Amino acid sequence: MKPTQSDPTVQPVPAAVVAAVDAADTTLSNPRWAVLALGANLGNRLENLQGAVDALGDTPGLRVKVVSPVYETEPWGVEPDSQPSYLNAVALVKTTLPPSSLLERAQAVEEAFLRVRDERWGARTLDVDIITYADVVSDDPVLTLPHPRAHQRAFVLAPWHDADPEAQLPGHGPVAALLAVVDRAGVTPRTDLELRLPE
Numbered sequence: 001m002k003p004t005q006s007d008p009t010v011q012p013v014p015a016a017v018v019a020a021v022d023a024a025d026t027t028l029s030n031p032r033w034a035v036l037a038l039g040a041n042l043g044n045r046l047e048n049l050q051g052a053v054d055a056l057g058d059t060p061g062l063r064v065k066v067v068s069p070v071y072e073t074e075p076w077g078v079e080p081d082s083q084p085s086y087l088n089a090v091a092l093v094k095t096t097l098p099p100s101s102l103l104e105r106a107q108a109v110e111e112a113f114l115r116v117r118d119e120r121w122g123a124r125t126l127d128v129d130i131i132t133y134a135d136v137v138s139d140d141p142v143l144t145l146p147h148p149r150a151h152q153r154a155f156v157l158a159p160w161h162d163a164d165p166e167a168q169l170p171g172h173g174p175v176a177a178l179l180a181v182v183d184r185a186g187v188t189p190r191t192d193l194e195l196r197l198p199e
């Protein structure tokens with residue numbers, strides 16, 4: 001039988017749908033590197049960071065490849081002595097998740113650690129920020145890439161540089177150069193502490 005115009009099998013697939021499916025296929029067959037910053041200043045901070053690494057490692061489509069050394073850091077962006085100090089670290093991951101799904105997963109991991117969102121830069125059991133996703137640049141407020149304040153934060157740059165001395169922050173250049181000019185006061189390696197890669 002000759003197909004008619006109303007036969008759904010002959011409806012052209014809209015170009016936007018083709019583009020979205022192609023993009024998803026590319027992501028699936030082509031894992032991307034992403035850099036995640038981990039922070040905790042409430043509860044058992046090291047356990048929270050390790051729990052985040054393990055939970056991220058349990059995510060389908062995500063492998064944690066490198067975990068950085070751990071740093072003890074003075075709270076940034078708030079009144080001195082208004083919060084406990086943080087433990088910070090960075091995880092380098094390879095993922096087939098698109099950026100939006102990676103953010104969803106990062107937020108689900110934060111929620112699992114009973115993170116409460118009240119004031120800006122408030123103390124927290126766990127923070128998981130996406131610092132970079134491949135070389136994607138986006139000013140979407142829901143997911144800004146690279147993270148808009150990463151270049152100013154020694155608590156991100158120092159562990160990231162340890163984990164990957166050649167790292168580049170898209171739009172800002174080598175992490176080593178950023179680290180050379182940023183204020184590193186109050187950012188101290190905790191060589192007595194260590195994060196493990198997920199088994």
Ligand SMILES: Nc1ncnc2c1ncn2[C@@H]1O[C@H](COP(=O)(O)OP(=O)(O)OP(=O)(O)O)[C@@H](O)[C@H]1O
Pocket residue numbers: 103117120121122127128129130131140141142143144145146147148149
């Ligand atoms: N690169 C990013 N990583 C994580 N969240 C982001 C990013 N870009 C935008 N956001 C958005 O920022 C919102 C607030 O995130 P969050 O509460 O973790 O901020 P914060 O950690 O307190 O502060 P900061 O963003 O300065 O690190 C999130 O709901 C998320 O949608």
Ligand SMILES: Nc1nc2c(c(=O)[nH]1)N=C(CO)CN2
Pocket residue numbers: 038039040073074075076077086088121127129155
């Ligand atoms: N030292 C330190 N300061 C912060 C941190 C953090 O992880 N470490 N996170 C913040 C919001 O993301 C705000 N301030």
